[in-house]
Amino acid sequence: MPARRRPRSVVTVDRDSALQLLPDTYAAALRLRDAGLEPDEIGRQLGIAPEAVASALVLAQAKLQRLLAESP
């Protein structure tokens, strides 16, 4: 049986395209957090200080929110 394509909700698509507008590190930080990684591990993978991970996530989220709000 052919594999069925999973329909993606509109919200996911919008979030995905907004993620592409973010700087790479922010987009990756959000994806890694969504994948359940701990802050230290996120910092290690992205090459940022563990102390700066929390603020990076806050800023990434805020920017994503703004991009989503700005897109029509």
Place this chain on the structure above:
Amino acid sequence: MTDSVALVGRTEELGFVHRALRGAHAGVVVMGAGGVGKTRLARELTESPPAKRPGTAVWVSGTRSAGGVPFGAFAHLLPALDAPPRDRLAMSMLARHAVLEAASDSGLLVVDDAHLLDDASAVLVQQLAMSHALRLVVTVRSGEPAPDAVVALWKDGWLDCVDLQPLDRVALGRLVAELVNGRVDPLAIGRIWEQTRGNALFCRELVRACVAAGELALDGDVWRWRGGLPATGRIWDLIDARLSELDREALEALEVVAVADCADTVLLEGLVDRSARLRLTRRGLVEERVENGRPVLALSHPLFGEVVRSRMVDARRIQVCGRLADAADAHGMAGGPELLRVAGWRLECGGGGDPELLLAAARRALAGFDPQLAERFARAARAAGAGFEAELELATALGAQGEVQAAGELFTRLERDAGLDAQRAAVAAQWSEMMFLNGGRAGDAANLVSQVASELEPGRLRDELSVLEAVWRWLSGDRIAVSEAEWRRIAERGDRMRLLVAFAVAPMRVEAGRVGDALALLDGAAEAAADRREALPTVELALRSTRAYALWSAGRLNDDLAYCERELAAAAAAGELEPIAMFAFGRGGALIDTGRIDAAIGSLRDGLAVFERLAMPMYVSWSLAVLARALALGGNAAAAREALERAERARPAQVQLMEPELGIARVWVLVAEGDMDGARTTALELADRNTEAGRPIEAARALHAVARIGRPEGIAERLSELATATDAPILPLYATHARGLAGDDASSLLAAGEGFEALGCLLLGAEALTAAAVALQAGGRASSARAAGARAAALLARCEGARTPALAGVEAAASLTRRERDVAVLAARGIPNREIAQRLVVSVRTVESHLAQTYRKLGVSDRRELADLMATGATQTPDHAAPA
């Protein structure tokens, strides 16, 4: 070029730093790569300090030259002493005192480039942070060694800490626009984004260099990038400086990564020395990331790739390409997603190469709408002996670049040389496609495929050509009679034929008003089309653009706009010109009727520029016609007339598809010029022509225009009749709107307004509700009239710059003077007149008089009603909300 530019795209960071400076920590460390904008952010803080305290922040900087001198960074604050204390503790106390003294007003110390501080200064900064005697903002370049006392600032938690990242794409666009002080083509923004990945310094220097070299230049009122990167400018010096720090081994590794250009990490395992790779990663030049689900090794900065590649001598580049291509072969990667890259390396290293590989690469490039690249591969494939097939792809690639004559000569030869039926059919198909798309010769295209089809045996090839013939005939305005049964028979020949039938029939259904049928056909074909993109790229794109056409024709603007935006973003990310143009055009059309005229004009011009570059006459004429309508609705009659004339001139004689749009553009241009009678006559004639040609939706648009410009009598009946012939949800709304206008029937107008708004047609919604307000007022229902008026005003506020006759009323009502608006805003918040007078520094009587005027204009009688009205406006106008 503007030299000093306001801080762009750092709203969130500024907010974060402001909060940090008010929080439990003594301040914040701002880390980040060179050029990312740390110092600029710090300067912004000192210019608009977070705490409302007088005085300027104290600024000290670490420098390489002062790095060896104890307290060197603080030297400018220290008193000139004849005998400075020799004891370090005494010196430290003196410096500390000097800092606190200097910062006594602002309470803020900025330490820029703290990684370069001498140890004594670093310890002093740490002590200041620990003492909470003032607030600190400390910038540090990430990845650089820094004094322990500086590292302790964030490691030990004395200061909050933020790693400053490059700008997001939207902010980068804003920065570029500000640098050139004008509107910039989104394609150019996309390329600058690719090249700089949001690094503000690189962006600034790149834009500067491109403007100086004329690569980034004004085209009308939009800045466009001609495509080249200038070879000179400070940007290259900046990058050279970074590269000159590398040892030989690291530089060689960097060359491989640069040529490989985001290739799969597996490929590079044996080619890049591990320790050199580590050194490059540590220096932030190379990074491993995941792209499309596979790990790739990439330059952190695409611009570095340009520099590295341009500095490589030919022999070295050829050597690297050869090694990469061999490695790809060894890993069996040549045919997969790396096809284009591998074929490119083979081409570069002059290995002649496998004709099949090159031919496959040419096809892949055509499917990626990169005809230039396809041309290179097709030429190489021909040289390698791929013969007929290579020439066919070459002709197609030339045609797709608008080189119609060269392509035509090649097609002529191919037609002569074609021996097999399959070859003759393929030549006819691709040639006819070029004739239509790049020549606007739909009639000739139809004759060509018809001729060849008649010489073929009945079967798949002949069916394919007959489908194409039907499409070209339909585009040229001939109404062909292919029965439903015949279409069904052809579609049953398998997926490929089903796609072709959907490609042919869906737009015909849209034109005939059967939008639901068209969308069902497109849905049924979408998955198979995506899988066959390489075999039928033009068909696949046509199916996608037909979906936009269907949604737009149905009036489903919210859906249409969302679809076009999504496709446009995907096309822009992939750099695919033709799809970019197609969806910029679609987006522009949708934006007009949502009332966002300025945005529509911009989007249409973006699409037009690409259509012109690719020499696609039907789309040039069509987008100019839509542009003329947009300009007319924006009140710019002269520009609208000019665009219309250009549309007429560009119009290919053998294509009819854009005729209804040209017709409706003529109507609105006349309206903008104030010739209402002319507009009405033109629209009525257009409606008749469209009805006769079997285009009910287009006929309805023309009739609806007549009603909108103030001649609604007898229109509703004709619209109702047309509405029965189609399933487009907008048609019954047109009819209801026209009925309401003809009979001053408020409930019809309200219903139409709500319906338009729900579909996203905000401009029409605003018109209908305005008319409803007038009808209600005339019927003595003042409060309902106010409510309708307020909703109309709210919709209109979301429209940008639309001016239609039906909106004249609401505009006048909403046109408060600036002072009246100021007073209204404050009054709506319940602030008493006396306080308003104090705030605006005017007399109470002036406030009262402004309020009276405002009440009269807005049709409200007290503060509560004013507040209600303003609240509706405010919640309904997110686009106009003040920036945070």
